[in-house]
Amino acid sequence: MENKFSQMYEKVKKYCAIDGISRHEEMVVEEMKKSVLNDNIEYTRDGMGSIIFSQKHKPTEGPIIQIAAHMDEVGFIVQDITEKGQLRLSMIGGIWPLTVIGSKAVVYNEKGEKFFGVFGHTSIHILELEKRNKVPELKDLYVDCGFKSKQEAEDNFVEVGSKVCLSGETFLMNDEFVVGKAMDNRAGVAVLDEVINRVKNVKLNSQVYFVGTVQEEVGTRGAKTSVQQIKPNIAIALDTCASHDTYQCISGTQELSKGAALRIKDMGTLMDPKLINYLVSLAKEHNIPVYKYVAQGGGTDAAELQYGNDGVATITISLPQRYLHSPLGVCSLKDLVAAADLIEKFLLKINQEEFDKYIKYS
């Protein structure tokens, strides 16, 4: 495998291994700090926990740019504990329950200690016939950590509100596809990390803020607060999106291996057409695979970023993914590298003159 792909694989692997459901993103923050900080890079935090990296020496001219990748992942917290010690769950973000049933759960107690468990179910042998053809719902979900009673769970500091994370190992398929837990959005975090590292020692002609946002999965909350602090002129949300290239999937244009996907529209945002055109021609100039697409649902941090300042030229650069919000998601390393290449070239080129000429409303 080419170096740039293996390097990206290592980054994704590192970030996917971290547990960070919404409101509990600090372990992702620590890894990002370790990976990107040097003498040229500083950071601030906002009051909800998003981390904002930037170069220490900021140019006085040029547009202000925010590039945001959400750090959080979907999961659960403990809703209550049954008398037999099994954990009933409240969902953080959207999960189709049947994708986790039978898989390994990782529970963190209130001291931060880890317990492994099983997303439990009734064995088929003793399941009532009428239930076999029914899809399980959230109310049917529980985690079994082997506690024999509620008291035993509580003696181990597993309480109402304790975090319950999905688990899945990270591996490579057919030398191109990276598989892992929390691919949404650690793939985006890995690309953001890659871009920061590529440009951190370069003299840029704009003020660029690289943001790991919090709480995207529960309503793009970290984008809402960080954009108020940064007040950008241009915003890029970097996130995974659903690919339509698997058996029996509804038709759609996003596929793995086609490059970085430039989102035109979703439920929360109509992306800036001037910014889209600018990126498309930049991609052509540098032979970077990109394509435009219309999302058939959902939204990203872009939905909040667009309202920063007095209105922001905003786009979502998407990384197509199979099996979102489940224990194992799949992305193509080619798409991740294409996204990093595109953003790097954009940051190297954009300046006040380019912004005024091609992007700003006049």
Ligand SMILES: [Zn+2]
């Ligand atoms: Zn996402």
